[in-house]
Amino acid sequence: MMAADHSVPPSLSASVEGSFAYLTIRDRLPTILTKVIDTIHRNKNKFFEEYGEEGINAEKQTIGLLSKLRNELQTDKPVLELTDSLQDAESWNQYLQRQQRLQGDQESVSWFKSPWLYVECYMYRRIQEALWLNPPISDFDVFNEAKTQSFYASQQAVMALCTYLEDVRKNMEKLSKNLLLEHFNTLLQVSLWGNRCDLSISAGQDNAQKTSPIESLNSLQPFILVNDSSMVWSTLNSPQEPGESGTKTADRVDIVLDNAGFELVTDLVLADFLVSSGLARQIHFHGKSFPWFVSDVTVNDLQWTIQQTMGANHKWVSKCGFQWRNYLKEGVWHYHEHPFWTQPHEFCDMAADAPELYATLQQAALVLFKGDLNYRKLTGDRDWDHTVGFSTALRGFGPAPLCSLRTLKANIQVGLQPGLGEKLTSQDPTWMTSGKYAVIQSFCQKSE
Ligand code: F6P
Ligand code: MG
Numbered sequence: 001m002m003a004a005d006h007s008v009p010p011s012l013s014a015s016v017e018g019s020f021a022y023l024t025i026r027d028r029l030p031t032i033l034t035k036v037i038d039t040i041h042r043n044k045n046k047f048f049e050e051y052g053e054e055g056i057n058a059e060k061q062t063i064g065l066l067s068k069l070r071n072e073l074q075t076d077k078p079v080l081e082l083t084d085s086l087q088d089a090e091s092w093n094q095y096l097q098r099q100q101r102l103q104g105d106q107e108s109v110s111w112f113k114s115p116w117l118y119v120e121c122y123m124y125r126r127i128q129e130a131l132w133l134n135p136p137i138s139d140f141d142v143f144n145e146a147k148t149q150s151f152y153a154s155q156q157a158v159m160a161l162c163t164y165l166e167d168v169r170k171n172m173e174k175l176s177k178n179l180l181l182e183h184f185n186t187l188l189q190v191s192l193w194g195n196r197c198d199l200s201i202s203a204g205q206d207n208a209q210k211t212s213p214i215e216s217l218n219s220l221q222p223f224i225l226v227n228d229s230s231m232v233w234s235t236l237n238s239p240q241e242p243g244e245s246g247t248k249t250a251d252r253v254d255i256v257l258d259n260a261g262f263e264l265v266t267d268l269v270l271a272d273f274l275v276s277s278g279l280a281r282q283i284h285f286h287g288k289s290f291p292w293f294v295s296d297v298t299v300n301d302l303q304w305t306i307q308q309t310m311g312a313n314h315k316w317v318s319k320c321g322f323q324w325r326n327y328l329k330e331g332v333w334h335y336h337e338h339p340f341w342t343q344p345h346e347f348c349d350m351a352a353d354a355p356e357l358y359a360t361l362q363q364a365a366l367v368l369f370k371g372d373l374n375y376r377k378l379t380g381d382r383d384w385d386h387t388v389g390f391s392t393a394l395r396g397f398g399p400a401p402l403c404s405l406r407t408l409k410a411n412i413q414v415g416l417q418p419g420l421g422e423k424l425t426s427q428d429p430t431w432m433t434s435g436k437y438a439v440i441q442s443f444c445q446k447s448e
Pocket of ligand 1: 028120195258259293370371372373374376409410
């Protein structure tokens with residue numbers, strides 16, 4: 001497959017009925033919407049206590065808009081323009097026009113006939129619209145309960161992980177390069193498998209980490225289909241001046257976050273390890289500016305998670321919490337939001353459509369992209385042959401050396417050895433969507 005535009009395979013369509021682990025696309029979105037409606041309804045008393053009659057009216061109106069949305073998506077109605085005045089509404093409406101041009105003018109862009117990536121993203125933006133049009137409940141996070149429950153359900157795993165980090169930190173000065181590499185690989189893989197715990201694939205059902213994340217790593221090894229971690233290690237060790245430990249220090253590592261709950265803790269632990277080991281000087285996190293794909297991290301989730309860890313009744317968990325708060329206070333860690341992350345664009349469009357975000361990422365020595373949705377956007381959610389190279393599928397996107405840490409939950413995978421895709425399909429037809437397999441897939445050449 002050539003990188004030229006005419007050879008790009010079609011986007012995965014919303015009408016494709018793949019063998020999804022839990023639910024098909026057409027079932028999953030209405031199920032999520034039904035849960036959202038139920039959550040809003042269950043919070044009626046809270047809205048009344050906070051805002052009186054106005055709160056109750058807002059609840060009713062929001063539910064009305066969401067029920068209409070569910071009907072539109074179940075009956076393949078045209079995708080509608082956004083009507084709120086949020087900063088990104090104009091760009092969403094332009095994107096709709098772009099889809100319409102691509103599809104031709106005969107038929108309207110509609111839910112079943114449009115690219116899956118687009119309609120899925122659009123649904124989350126319409127949920128936001130329904131809330132935004134109904135102050136005073138506009139800021140209500142409809143997925144908050146699911147996210148906090150997933151964090152609480154993973155407590156044993158959080159304790160095990162923070163205890164591991166404390167042991168590493170205690171011995172950091174005596175660590176040989178080999179041991180440092182071993183811990184790096186361990187924490188990179190913990191962060192990788194943390195991505196299993198998203199709530200969108202399970203339509204909001206409990207998907208928490210219940211076992212020790214370190215102990216399970218060995219048995220999970222055979223399920224990593226591509227492992228470019230040595231490339232990532234070399235990237236971290238190649239730039240800039242030597243750090244204190246004799247290893248070299250990357251100025252800045254950016255982490256494009258995915259899910260709150262246990263996955264976020266694994267990312268914070270990895271980020272902590274990178275700075276406390278001297279492998280990186282600064283970490284820049286990128287999160288979502290409104291609730292997205294059920295469990296994705298917003299700034300509130302980050303703050304809440306750090307508060308919870310600080311207040312934990314476990315020495316090492318709470319030590320981590322305080323350390324993380326200080327990293328943020330002291331500017332060792334930074335948190336960023338950008339509307340691009342909650343839009344449907346493929347990442348190869350970033351340089352043109354969000355040049356300032358692209359320029360921000362260009363400052364990184366390494367960018368880690370967490371999760372399945374980021375992988376779909378990196379590769380354009382296209383029907384690529386499995387042997388096509390990751391760099392080809394990126395189609396020019398490469399602000400900095402980058403790595404995707406992703407468990408497979410969508411019908412797309414590139415960069416496999418010839419024959420592997422076919423072998424997996426014959427052994428386990430759900431291999432691309434079950435979350436059982438994973439990749440650490442890297443691209444280290446900077447584009448201009
Ligand atoms: O539902 C589509 C999807 O992108 C799946 O592929 C995946 O289940 C989920 O949404 C998001 O996964 P992640 O949180 O890993 O991006
Ligand atoms: Mg997610």
